[in-house]
Amino acid sequence: MTIDTTPKMTWWNRLSHPGQFVALTRPLVLPLALLTGVLFAVGLWYGLFSSPPEKYMGDTVRIMYVHVPTAWLSQFVYATMAVSALGTLVWRHPMADVSMKAAAPLGAAFTAMALFTGSLWGRPTWGTFWEWDGRMTSTLVLLFIYLGIVALWRAFDDQLRAARVVAVFTLVGAVNIPIIKFSVDWWSTLHQPASVFRADGPTMPGEILTPLFVMFFAFTFLFITLQLAAMHTEVRRRRITTLERRAARGDAR
């Protein structure tokens, strides 16, 4: 009788191997992309054709269906990066810094979209494109943090060293996320307080909540799809760097 001493490959082990991670998650990309497409089609139909104008804001409420999901993602993507930063610094998970690097440009894009749609919603609703209130200013700061992180990744040739520096910077920047979230409660602002996730239930009618939730899931699934695709690309990019270095060493001999 022989005893099998080979260590068992848990899902955590498999995910920590870049090649295994790509092999495991690659089949998810197409179904996620299809689901995202369907959600966007349904959300746009509800948001532009089926839902009624709001009592006070009229048709400008339709901007909310693209503003709230992008604003949510601006914070959710950063939270994903902060968890990945912990993965890099605490658990040294090889895919954590790949996740951090893939998410940064996506987060920057969603934050820029949230600011753009917010200013277009603000002009007819508040009479101004921009107001230096707590939420808008902290969201603008978030955009600069994202751009700083993207620049920091590009500043290093050694991506493993970059990962540790970016992870520390990301965790320091994470202090801005609760500031964005609670700015409407802490300071006087033009923004309304939370109206969906409340202890006493949402204050919005169902015909406005439905397109909002569908678009919320459409944008979230889009992020997951793009994040997976960008992580696969980053794994390949690192493989290219390894092969190019190996080739350069071979040429030098």
Added chain:
Amino acid sequence: MIALGAHAEFIIAAYVGVFAGLAALIGWTVFAARQTKRRLEELGDGQRANSSAQ
């Protein structure tokens, strides 16, 4: 198409801006993926370019 009321230009600009941004994001992701696959194939690692990349 529905009538978007007195502020239609703001609503249209918001949707056009967001979906142009999303198209650019998707296009850039697909472009970067194809570029790295092509480079891996040039380096003789084509099989891994199409599956696992370690």
